[in-house]
Amino acid sequence: MFNRNLEAAINDQIKHELYSAYLYLSMSAWAESNNMPGAAKWLGKQAAEEQEHAMKFYGYVHDRGGKVVLQAIPQPPAEWTSLLDVFEQVKEHEAKVTGLINRLYEIAVKENDYAGQVMLQWFISEQVEEEKNAATIVDALRHVGTQGAALFMVDRWLGER
Numbered sequence: 001m002f003n004r005n006l007e008a009a010i011n012d013q014i015k016h017e018l019y020s021a022y023l024y025l026s027m028s029a030w031a032e033s034n035n036m037p038g039a040a041k042w043l044g045k046q047a048a049e050e051q052e053h054a055m056k057f058y059g060y061v062h063d064r065g066g067k068v069v070l071q072a073i074p075q076p077p078a079e080w081t082s083l084l085d086v087f088e089q090v091k092e093h094e095a096k097v098t099g100l101i102n103r104l105y106e107i108a109v110k111e112n113d114y115a116g117q118v119m120l121q122w123f124i125s126e127q128v129e130e131e132k133n134a135a136t137i138v139d140a141l142r143h144v145g146t147q148g149a150a151l152f153m154v155d156r157w158l159g160e161r
């Protein structure tokens, strides 16, 4: 039997992952409009990854015989002051998501849902990567500032993703 508390929490998480996709797509559009095609590409790929995360949870609910109930996704922001501002918010957002994944794991432990724990371990490792990547980019952008040739080079680097 699929634990009902975990089922409800995973349905919430599907919304959070889709909001992440929405947020990063909005950031990608902002970067595109502000002549940073490399950052736009990086953020677009990140948005696609977040949709994959949502679909992993979606598939898991069905695998366990549960019911997916999609929720409303909030409107993301559309304006940022700089690319550093964008990536500081990516970093902050990923830290928040890590907290949500940890909370899901706590529920799976409390409810003795072992299969759920195994599924969530993938996300725990993924969040380590996500936080590390965001921190690396924030550090690079803090060094280069908000404009000029160095920012152009960072944008090129982001576009290599």
Ligand SMILES: [Fe+2]
Binding pocket: 017, 020, 049, 050, 053, 097
């Ligand atoms: Fe995610």
Ligand SMILES: [Fe+2]
Binding pocket: 020, 050, 094, 097, 130
């Ligand atoms: Fe993420």
